[in-house]
Amino acid sequence: MLLIAFYIAIAAEAMTAALAAGRRNMDWFGVCLIACVTALGGGTLRDILLDHYPLVWVENPYLLLLVCGAALLTIPLARLVDRLKWPFLLLDALGLVVFTVIGCNIGMEAGVHPIIVIVAGMVTGTAGGILRDVLCNDIPLIFRGELYATVSMITGTIYFLGLTAGLPDNLMILASVIIGFTLRFLALVFNWEMPKFVYDREMRK
């Protein structure tokens, strides 16, 4: 079930990334690249940081075809995808929490410190979007809008604490995904944001 949610989330991330590429008038290769980086970049960065090889998409290259297929399919369907703003925000929220749980899982398998388990979940959930914004030449968006990385951190913490307390894996996956998803949904509805640090003076010469 987590696997099905994973594939759906990958495809949804690819489609929203394709729209971001389209807004910058990229060609079809650019669309595929941005989609791959967004959908698979978080897990790739996590695996590089944890020295966890082979990478997911190197072991299972059909993921690349899924991502590129979903991205290219977005081109003729752009207006439709546009109208489906809320479904895609929800799929993106699903991706965020599913990626986070998978990332925490891999961190725990690697036997790292609890803090790093949570970080592995957050990197998996959020780094794809950051890399997309870097390639599209934006200041990463996720640190200025509704709760996003926070949702990832809370989801990962609940999942990790539950497993550490000896609760069954399936229950904790379900619980942390539902809680994280709900939290992100509420954040979108009520515009919950992290406090911002607004600072105007130039310090460096």
Add this chain to the structure above:
Amino acid sequence: MLLIAFYIAIAAEAMTAALAAGRRNMDWFGVCLIACVTALGGGTLRDILLDHYPLVWVENPYLLLLVCGAALLTIPLARLVDRLKWPFLLLDALGLVVFTVIGCNIGMEAGVHPIIVIVAGMVTGTAGGILRDVLCNDIPLIFRGELYATVSMITGTIYFLGLTAGLPDNLMILASVIIGFTLRFLALVFNWEMPKFVYDREMRK
């Protein structure tokens, strides 16, 4: 022969990268950094993704001297290099196909799936330019101009299929380099481009 083409291509990439750094008024260290990232970044990223260590330039650090030397030499010669636009576009095309073939080779040695072999070639051929554009704060150019990543994909596919069909390595290197180079040349002459995905609406709030 591939090795000679490799060194020539490395130097040519370093020189065009130096001009890009010069357009942003970087100092000599910036020129060297941008040159190293452009000329060696593709192979470095490929090796990190495939867990293929030591990196080429860590094993053979004289490559760094070659790159920095070519980049610094570009400074007094900028006007000359400027006038030599076509020779450099051709050297860049040579680099693209040579890097691609080398990348596919390393992918095949690593025993990865055919799709990943092609991807390894494409990363080697194109990622240096993408990293250069990210460091220079541009939206990566290669996804908006004449066929570039496509040439890399076709070159890699021909090379891989030929080897898989049992044809001799030297023949396939020659054939794929010539075909890829010709294709890139024709794309430059006739302005062949990938279709673009132009999309104007904002989807996110």
Add this chain to the structure above:
Amino acid sequence: MLLIAFYIAIAAEAMTAALAAGRRNMDWFGVCLIACVTALGGGTLRDILLDHYPLVWVENPYLLLLVCGAALLTIPLARLVDRLKWPFLLLDALGLVVFTVIGCNIGMEAGVHPIIVIVAGMVTGTAGGILRDVLCNDIPLIFRGELYATVSMITGTIYFLGLTAGLPDNLMILASVIIGFTLRFLALVFNWEMPKFVYDREMRK
């Protein structure tokens, strides 16, 4: 002693990075991310390039807490930190040379070529600031201001040559840190800069 200087430098890098994030109105998570990337990104990139695992902060995750704590502490203290421009420039200079020496050390342990030892020091000392500028969507600053990467290169070279000549490690740490720090200080006071390569023509079509 090097370790104490290391922690102080990490915290100082985190605080100046937090100000950079504040200038872009990032939220608290963005502040922590930029601080982590700036303070720990250089060492992380070095370790990835040298295949030197586990990463420093994966092995010692309390570093992440130190960095995030220093970054968040900067928020209420921003005006004070602003007024302390010189102390922070000096702490940044300390960080530059300390990170460089540590990076050279790890390079020598890994048994790489002398050129790569110096490069490992430079990556450790300077890459964090470059990554920060990429995430903040700036052209990296360090290649346009007072001597910075040069200081790192000289510091690393002195340290490496001293050790190779058989001088005791502690003496060479002290000597290279003092010389490097003084050099950076003088560069700031007298505005010593590398020559710039200013080039205006567009070469590519």
